[in-house]
Amino acid sequence: xxxxxxxxxxxxxxxxxxxxxxxxxxxxxxxxxxxxxxxxxxxxxxxxxxxxxxxxxxxxxxxxxxxxxxxxxxxxxxxxxxxxxxxxxxxxxxxxxxxxxxxxxxxxxxxxxxxxxxxxxxxxxxxxxxxxxxxxxxxxxxxxxxxxxxxxxxxxxxxxxxxxxxxxxxxxxxxxxxxxxxxxxx
Numbered sequence: 001x002x003x004x005x006x007x008x009x010x011x012x013x014x015x016x017x018x019x020x021x022x023x024x025x026x027x028x029x030x031x032x033x034x035x036x037x038x039x040x041x042x043x044x045x046x047x048x049x050x051x052x053x054x055x056x057x058x059x060x061x062x063x064x065x066x067x068x069x070x071x072x073x074x075x076x077x078x079x080x081x082x083x084x085x086x087x088x089x090x091x092x093x094x095x096x097x098x099x100x101x102x103x104x105x106x107x108x109x110x111x112x113x114x115x116x117x118x119x120x121x122x123x124x125x126x127x128x129x130x131x132x133x134x135x136x137x138x139x140x141x142x143x144x145x146x147x148x149x150x151x152x153x154x155x156x157x158x159x160x161x162x163x164x165x166x167x168x169x170x171x172x173x174x175x176x177x178x179x180x181x182x183x184x185x186x
Contacts, residue, residue: 016054018044023065035062059122066123070130073098077134089184091138092147096154096184100177150183 022043026034037058041051055061080094117123135142157176 012054015044015046015050019046019051019054019061020065020068023061024069027065037061062120063122066117066120066126070126074130076101086141088141088186089147089150091134091142092150092184093181095134095151096177096180099154099158100173144186146186147184150180154180 019040023035023040026039026043035058037051037055038048040061041048044051051061055064076098077091077094080097081090084090084093117127
């Protein structure tokens with residue numbers, strides 16, 4: 001017997017995470033335009049009212065998805081930082097390696113969010129604040145024009161990857177990654 005919504009044990013954290021996962025999946029598979037409140041609620045198996053309990057509107061839902069993705073990016077970069085030998089360019093190497101690891105994924109969750117960062121003021125502000133905080137945290141190892149150029153080149157490579165038509169040949173990511181990493185080793 002399937003529990004009815006009335007006698008089902010309430011698990012707000014589980015429901016909230018399911019809504020975020022469904023919104024992320026819809027954005028990844030069909031673009032941000034496909035992320036309607038009804039579509040997310042239906043995909044998560046909750047009512048639209050249940051969704052409103054967690055997110056008052058679509059913008060709040062999108063912001064929560066983006067916040068979660070930023071937390072995930074932080075974890076991935078921290079993992080790369082732990083593997084790095086340290087010294088000059090430590091954060092930049094971790095950042096570049098993380099971006100290129102995501103480029104290798106055909107369905108990277110960042111593909112769907114990239115355009116949001118470019119167009120949405122909240123996402124753009126969060127991205128800039130995140131990057132500035134990281135650069136302040138790694139000021140001992142990651143200041144200088146050369147490292148900024150490497151990060152900008154990695155961002156450009158990522159954007160080119162996102163905007164490239166599916167049938168367009170990719171650049172040799174391994175060579176590009178190797179050259180960018182060389183530039184971080186002052």
